[in-house]
Amino acid sequence: MKADDPNIKWIEEPKLGLAGKMYLPLVAQGLTTTWKHLSKSLRGETVTVSYPDEEPKIGNPLIYRGVHRLNKDEAGRVKCVACFLCATACPAHCIDIIADESPWSDREKYPQSFTIDELRCIYCGMCEEACPVDAIELTSLYNLTGRSREEMIFDKEKLLSVYDATKEQEPMQSPALGGTAT
């Protein structure tokens, strides 16, 4: 593209007024801006927190995408029906399900094994969107660590235990809270 191309729209720089040319008013303006932030921080209203001593506030835990959990129904059974929709939707291919015939009468299949590789996962939340029965959800646990790769591959029991640990703070998502459950 050349400089005289008709498609280029040339924009004039805004003209400086007298205050801008004198420079000192702008100097004072800059100083006041930083002073406001400085005094705010000195009052303790910083954005950052000193993390291990102080937990960061998560705006809405229901839409935060942290560690996964597998929800249980009222009878304490896994809600999952092994439909593979989450595994299909997953862009990182981190969900691995082995389905088996369900021992219960209200559904045909259930997951005999359900593993998520938390290291491969990109925490996009597509599985949560795809799930027709609201069985898989992302919690607001953000500080997930492990000492080996194997430890970070979560199996069904582990994912169910995450549910047990978080069900009090984070109830299953309902439409009232912006959730996807019916």
Add this chain to the structure above:
Amino acid sequence: MLEILIKSAVLIGGIMTAAAYFVLLERRMAAWVQDRIGPSRVGAPLSLLGLKDLRLWGLGQPAADGLKMIMKEEYTPSHVDRRLYVVAPIVILAAAIATYAVIPFGSLLPPMEIGGEKVGPIQLTVAPGVDVGIIYVFALSSIAVYGVILGGWASNNKYSFLGGLRSSAQLIAYELPLGLGILGVVLASGSLNLERIMAAQAAQGWYAILQPLGFVVFVVAAFAEAARLPFDLPECEQELIGGYHTEYAGMKLLLFLVAEFLHMITASFLIVILFLGGWHFPLITGEADATIISWPVALARLLVLHGKIFLVIVFFMWVRWSWPRFRFDQLMNLAWKIMLPLGIVNFVAVAVLEEIRHSYGPDESTWAWSLGIIAASWVVFAAAWLLTSVANPLVTDNRPRRDLAPLEVDSPL
């Protein structure tokens, strides 16, 4: 001899410690301005003794920073000019420290008895009575340029070299307004000796009020000489990585960084001593020309001087986050087209006002005369500033020249 040794030890030790803690303050201020907390953890590592660590609001951070720098591998790239590569940081730090030989870090200590021996009033300058004090500071600040140029050249790296060139051009350009700012002070106080300049201000009034134009010119030039943020082109990270010290690591890098910090502290000392009255504060610092002062007055003077210097340094750090960096052409325009003429105007105005007071004023300075002189200098300040800004705006247009486009028809845009 012993007195000089003790004074140098106190001064160098104090300045180095102060520099370390000012680095911490700088980091905390940066954090505060950006709504962060900043380094607040490193304190006394008592867990080594099996106790709980003390945090002390991060006061151990300078020691940690220093240790990190010292323990790092001192890597010397193979493509550098080895001798100059080693010499450059030494030159810059030596020049930065040597400056403090003539800079007073207090006023006087009253006579006292040490071990049954009477010690006369001690002047708190390493080399008191150097009559060319301020030119000496000026000379050493020009020696510091060598460290920058040599570091940039010896590194044999384009970024370092560009940083070195930029820096030397900047330092040479801003030495002129710096000198002009000093000239007004020297003219009014009648001395090049920093101690006498402070005493003169105690008698006449602070030069920041008497010569506002000189003050502004000097402060801007001091920021540029110390390469502090609106003028930190020698090492602007976005363009030059680290500037002239890109290729340095470990201890040598530390020397460069400490020297840069010392330049800022020197600049603050000079701003306070030359324009903000030094140790003088109305009512509490005693008679200006007393040769023997009492302990409370001596302490008050020390506190006032160092309090002012602290505030100026805080101002340096505050400014750092307030304004964006200048472009190089703007920097040069500011130096040659604005600061230099303003400096000359200030010099002439001071000379004329001094001459008028000399010829027509009363022998004893009266309130009316002092106020008149102050008013006149402020009028000069306002008029000169207004004229410069209207006639020669600081903005420079660096958009592509559309009228030049036919010259380079095939140039991809």
Add this chain to the structure above:
Amino acid sequence: MSHWLLTETLHLSEALLLAEGLPGWREVLLCRSFWAILLGGLAVWLLLPNRIAYGKTLGGVLGIIGAGLFAADWPLLGNWTDQGVFWLLALITIGAAASTICSRSPVYSAIWFALSILGTAGLFFYNGAQFLGVATVVVYAGAIVVTFLFVIMLAQPAGHSDYDRITWGWFPKTFSVLTAAVFVGLLTMLLGNLKTAAEAPVEPAALAAAAERLEQPGGVLNSAHMANVGKHLFTEHLISVELAGTLLLAALVGAVAMAIQGKPRLATQIEEALR
């Protein structure tokens, strides 16, 4: 050219020597300074860029011997600290000056030159001429040599250029060294009064008297000395000062005019391009 310079110098020195009373050949041959300067000349000749094996080492050793001989001829100036400081500064100054002409890389030359200037400033300081010392640093080391460095680095960032690699050839090299040696030698012998000084050691009392004379009003060590110089310059010689300033300004304007001449104006450039 060099021959002519040499004979001229000899003429001049002959005249000077006649005024002082010609020293005999015996006297000259016995004088340590004579041999010192001879050795120094040889040392500089060897140190200059050349292809002689071990030239630098040999030159350095000869230089040190020469400096020692030269030093031995001088009277003690005061106590040992003073003496030590003086010799250290002198050594730095002269050594750096020799290195300036002996370095191949122009950047190193400029830096040695700066060091030599710093040594000179130190000597000024040591002798109590504070203003002179500081002014030397500001003007020479701070402004001129930095500008040199700036230009050298911009012009040849790689260090050596082709013309730095060309050796000068033996004739000009030898004769310039010889001329310098003869000149320095004669000046030292005449101004330093070395042939008489070697015989009669200087009395401390005479030194003290000399120092006191310098402290008197008008002397260099007097604190009002610089003020007096300034007063003289700006009262009696005001017109010369102003004339010199105007001349410099005219030169500056001329330089700008010459720099602009080669470059057509922007408007003309555009017009030409459009045509």
